[in-house]
Amino acid sequence: MQNMTKNALKASLEKLLAKKPLDKITINDLTSDCGISRMTFYYHFKDIYDLVEWVCLEKSRTALQGKKTYESWQEGLLQIFEAVYENKPLVQNAYRSVSRERIENYLFTLTHGLIMEVVEEQAKDLPISEEHKAFIADFYKYSFVGIMLDWISQGMKADYQSIAENICTTLHGCIAKSINNYTTSEK
Numbered sequence: 001m002q003n004m005t006k007n008a009l010k011a012s013l014e015k016l017l018a019k020k021p022l023d024k025i026t027i028n029d030l031t032s033d034c035g036i037s038r039m040t041f042y043y044h045f046k047d048i049y050d051l052v053e054w055v056c057l058e059k060s061r062t063a064l065q066g067k068k069t070y071e072s073w074q075e076g077l078l079q080i081f082e083a084v085y086e087n088k089p090l091v092q093n094a095y096r097s098v099s100r101e102r103i104e105n106y107l108f109t110l111t112h113g114l115i116m117e118v119v120e121e122q123a124k125d126l127p128i129s130e131e132h133k134a135f136i137a138d139f140y141k142y143s144f145v146g147i148m149l150d151w152i153s154q155g156m157k158a159d160y161q162s163i164a165e166n167i168c169t170t171l172h173g174c175i176a177k178s179i180n181n182y183t184t185s186e187k
Helices: 002-017 027-034 038-044 048-064 073-086 088-097 100-123 130-153 160-171 174-185
Strands: none
Touching (some): 002 027, 002 038, 027 048, 048 100, 073 088, 073 100, 073 130, 088 100, 100 174, 130 160, 130 174
């Protein structure tokens, strides 16, 4: 039942975004559209931006399923771009309506998981601290998010496949090298 309600709110949000910007959509608009009470909305989400964040994370998690290994992370990266692009009205409305910090936090959460899985896989059985693994994942996470935010702020006009390919080319072998640099310095 809980997922049905959340999915109904998601569908209402997407429907309403086709008609008006996010900052003009109210809780009442959403609850009226999907036939639930305001109290039910607040049982699931603290505000509209919380709903937007949940929708984005759900779509992204679906896109990333099984794409968190060294062999497949590039595909996962491309699928993040695709998920953002496919939800362009939602993302651009959110980008214009919520603080940059909220968008960053959403992207940080999404990309950290992807990159950390790759770091963990590449560091398996190597003498590297959890702190250094987290630092490596954060380093690449901040780079990716910066590029993604620039793309979003420029209206998502540039070819995202080309951007993802450039990121992959730039990072090719870098995570393993970073891990290796720490393992030699920690001995």
